[in-house]
Amino acid sequence: MKLDGFQQWLKDTMGLDASTIGPTLVERAVQRRMSACGRAGLADYWQWLRDSTLEQQELIEAVVVPETWFFRDAQAFATLARHFDPLWAATHAGERLRLLSLPCSSGEEPYTIVMSLFEAGFPIERLDIDAVDISEQALGKARRGLYGSNSFRGGDLGFRDRHFQAVAGGWQLPASIRARVNFIQGNVLDLGFLPGEARYDAIFCRNLLIYFDEPTQVRTVEILARLLKPDGLLYVGPSEASLLLSRGMSSAQFPMAFAFRKAAPAPNPLAGTALQTNRRVASEPPRRAATPLASVPASPSRVSSASQRKPAPPTPASTSARPASAATTQSSLLDTAQSLADGGRFVEAAAACDAYLQAQGPSARALYLSGLIHGAMGRDAQAEGHLRKALYLDPCHEEALMHLALLLETRGDAAAGRVLRLRAQRCRTAASR
Template sequence: MKLAGFERWLKETMGLDASTIGPTIVDRALRERMAAVGSADLAGYWQALRASPLEQQELIEAVVVPETWFFRDREAFAALAQRFGPGGAGERAPERLRLLSLPCSTGEEPYTMAMAMLDAGLSGERLAIDAFDISERALAKARRAIYGNNSFRGSDLQYRERHFSPVPGGWQLGAAARERVGFRQGNVLDIGFLPGAAVYDAVFCRNLLIYFDPPTQARTVAVLDRLLRPDGLMFVGPAETGLMLSLGFVSAQLPMAFAFRKPGATDAATAGAAVAPARAVKPATAKPATAKPATAAPAPGKRASPPAATGPAATAPRPRTAPPTATAPAADASPLQTAQRAADDGRFDEAIAICQAQLRERGPSVEPLHLLGLVYGAIGQATRAEDSFRKALYLDPAHEETLMHLALLLDAKGDAAGARVLRSRAQRHRKHESRSGDRA
């Protein structure tokens, strides 16, 4: 038995295209599990794997390496609140808002969805979030809802004061947000995954599709399309925007939210949202009351969605040219804001041109270089994406988003050692910022 056989098994079982993460990650996972079960060679481990459903889950767990934190890509959650929150632009909110997070990893994304909607003024009784993942370990942590400093990144942590309480080992999420999310194991590639149609007002499926080959990408998007209401929003990762356009979806024109809608949708709220950029989620004025942790519902026996992942992908297909439907930028918009909006609308050539013009006129700067890296990653130009990210890090070695995106780019081409170095740098910076904040 060779490595390729295990890669085929992972493809058939969880949809993972091993070429997108590099052979070193699969090899590392195999060696780890071989040592755990006492197999001396791949052939022996293959027999152990095929004979044990428990070991199959253990190998999946070893391959899945989640990288997530609260309010990652804030614009997506601001757009969600703007579209569905009380008083939102062009709002036609449903009686009960149903959201889907897939894959949900250790819970940071669906809990952020809950916090964003509660802070926007939506009552908890009107909110229901379903969250799926392939990793039972990740789901167990999500249900526990206690998080360390690695889950809280960036300088704006006001939401932590509103929604969390300090406990031994980290921060415990309050019941107000926790009770809005139901966690389950499930596999989007299973033929019986979530039977029915058009039940979700918004679907978050971010940075999953980049790990699939094109047929599996199309199959997955078809399932999610079936689950999304006609006027709903689909949120994907920045490297997946070209794929969504190529599969017929239309940009929702919410800057840097990477949100899409079904073609031909005539939803007034979505059309109205195209005029104004997504607003930041308005902070609540009082911290929710503390309550005892909710008892987690048992997970059904289905397998889960493929691995949580992030960042630009070297294999992302170049999109077809999108129709010029975007509205004109606001008169007071900065060039970088205009570039961000162009990127969100799928007008990648325009975004690149604006960033390059900014660099020519004003000299090297972190933000346009970072945005260039994201755009180049979205259109599959991995070498240019890496070059842009490295230039940004030369100017600001502690720029956390650039460190993480470049790490994922290196992972995708098989440079696991280089990726670990960058993640270590990001972690050291977070610890330094945390200590600085404590002293302040």
């Protein structure tokens, strides 16, 4: 028995494509489990594994990537809370809001959903969240609701003070929030996975598809589509968005939220000469007014906490005396880039950003957006370059600071990440004076 056999078993059982986490990680996990079981070699351990469902779960636990944190990719939660707001509750009397978090890992994602809806005024006694993960260990932590500092990342941690209690060993979520989430151990690829149809108003399936090969991704999207109500929302991770578009889903057009619907694809905003026009991409359905929630601000002064920040020094682009109509057209080009990015059409979005930068000159907003797009495409070096340029123009661009910090930390450079987070903190303090 060779390592390939174990890799194939993991793919068949849980969908894991070993190349996504690195074969050495799988090898180390197998070696570790082999010694823990006191098996002499791979063939011996293979036999042991085949005969023991307990050991099968142990091996799965050894390879899963439970990485998650509260308010990860926060726009997803903001748009969910705007969509299912108190008005939705009032106009759907007698209905419960049914959500699925799959995979939920150690619970940060479904609990963030509860906190977001609660803070937006949704009556959470009418909220049911099923939260599923293959890892028993992650679910155990989720049910306890006790979290350490690794679960709290990013600048704004006000929610921790509002909802958690500081206790020995971390921060404890109260029972009132924990009670809204029903944790279930499950494997999305199991034949009998959540039987029945179209039961959820929204599904969060973020940062799972990235570990699967293409046939498994396709299969998973079909399962999710079956579980989603006809007008439901499906949220995925930033680097998973393009896959959804190729599987008959269309972007919900929620900026930087990576949300999709089962519907006909939206018209291509780049069709014909659209890149040169100021045509807006269709927004939310008419039921509610679309409120822009872009994490990429319309102007530097709209950067989240930077709303109180002193304006950045004028850039060559902002001081250039262009005719108003040309400026409007260019700004719509950037809106188009944003919409394309929201829809997971990263190549076109990057092209629109480049066109904007060529026409308009350097701009922190465009460079930041470009950094996000390249990051979503997995082009980390380009993403880093664009984020650094954005910071050169606007040294206190908070989102650029946080994204660059995350990028460097993910690469293993925790010290550089910390420096950037401290800088963001200093900028916030200076802005609030």
